[in-house]
Amino acid sequence: MTSLTPKHISFESEEDVFDQKLLDCLPGVFYLYKIDSDGYKMKRMNEYHLDVFGYTEEECQDKSPLFFLDPDYHSQVLDAIMDLREKRVRTQVYANIITKAGQSIPFLFEGHLVMIGEEEYFTGLGLNISELITAKQQLQILEMEKKKILREKELKDKELLALALKENQNEILLNRISKQLKNIEENTNPDLIEEQLKPITKLITNHSRFQDGWSQFQEAFIGIHQDFFKNLKGMHPELTEKEIRFCAYLRIKMNPTDLCMLMNISKEGLKKKRYRIRQKLHLNQNQELDEYIGLL
Incomplete structure (x- = not known):
């Protein structure tokens, strides 16, 4: 040349x-x-x-x-x-x-x-700068995939929340009907309705026992957050089953009102429960409970 x-x-x-x-x-x-x-x-x-x-x-x-x-x-x-x-x-x-x-x-x-x-x-x-462009594009693709996964998880967490609330409402409704029927049974002439009410009460009672909302929620939850319960129990074996359930609800970002309803506690009781769990998790003042749970 x-x-x-x-x-x-x-x-x-x-x-x-x-x-x-x-x-x-x-x-x-x-x-x-x-x-x-x-x-x-x-x-x-x-x-x-x-x-x-x-x-x-x-x-x-x-x-x-x-x-x-x-x-x-x-x-x-x-x-x-x-x-x-x-x-x-x-x-x-x-x-x-x-x-x-x-x-x-x-x-x-x-x-x-x-x-x-x-x-x-x-x-x-x-x-x-082909390699730089390619690397940048790969990073953009990875970032898009990450955002997509996060959106899908958020959507699934919302579905979990809806499931938890639905099962809780079903249980409340069934309990209310059961109490009303029991009241009718106790305060009405047994000769007229006893034979009709007893099968209904029994059916509702059996249905309520069969519809274990927490078990269904737990099964769906594990399908999304596979290692959550394993990690939580492994790191903090002193937690009770109710406290583990409470942490699972925190993981899907359930709001305080729904938490109180599902756990059957008051707002003051919610504060006490959060405090007790913080103590068992050994969190310092700079660590947020919800943030810590979200990392498990």
């Missing part, structure tokens, strides 16, 4: 200020463009530039920078060059190059103004 020689550019001295061997050792594509009244013309490049773009030295000579770029980036690259010329400080711009084979590759370019004799040039390096 023939290297460009000083004959392409008039320097103040015969010494080529751009040593080609040095340029070929650079970690990116090197470019040097002459700023003319009719545009920007490439005058120098390194071997890496030729390898990446796939054009020969002759094909690159006098080409505009836009020749090598995706048209979608032409406007912002021209703006960057104008900004470089006006502010006379280094400028960076992202753009996709288009190789001779038609491949699109993301690059980060950094430009500097250079005066050679009385003529103005801009020069710089372009770095392939």
Whole structure:
């Protein structure tokens, strides 16, 4: 491959200020463009530039920078060059190059103004950022997957909450009906309704025993938070079954009102229960109970 020689550019001295061997050792594509009244013309490049773009030295000579770029980036690259010329400080711009084979590759370019004799040039390096883009995309995908999993868990926790409340309401309703029927049975002529009420009372009582709301909730809960009970009991074996149940409700972010109803306690009783559990979990003042439970 023939290297460009000083004959392409008039320097103040015969010494080529751009040593080609040095340029070929650079970690990116090197470019040097002459700023003319009719545009920007490439005058120098390194071997890496030729390898990446796939054009020969002759094909690159006098080409505009836009020749090598995706048209979608032409406007912002021209703006960057104008900004470089006006502010006379280094400028960076992202753009996709288009190789001779038609491949699109993301690059980060950094430009500097250079005066050679009385003529103005801009020069710089372009770095392939494909791996960075890929890594960023992978992180974005992982973040999206994480958010998706969290949303699905939140939805399932809401379903658990609805199940717990539904089973509790069923139990309250059945108990209320059972009490009413028992009252009728005790205060009405037994000869008239005894035979009819007893089967109903028995059916409701059996149904209430069969409908174990906590067991159903626990089974559904384990399907979502598989190791919660195992971790909680393993780390804190001193917790009672009711306290474990209470912690499970905290794990799905049940509000205090529903907690009081399900645990059949007052608001004051709720505070006492939270305090006792904090003591058993050995939490310090800076640790939140709900946050700790959420990590199990």
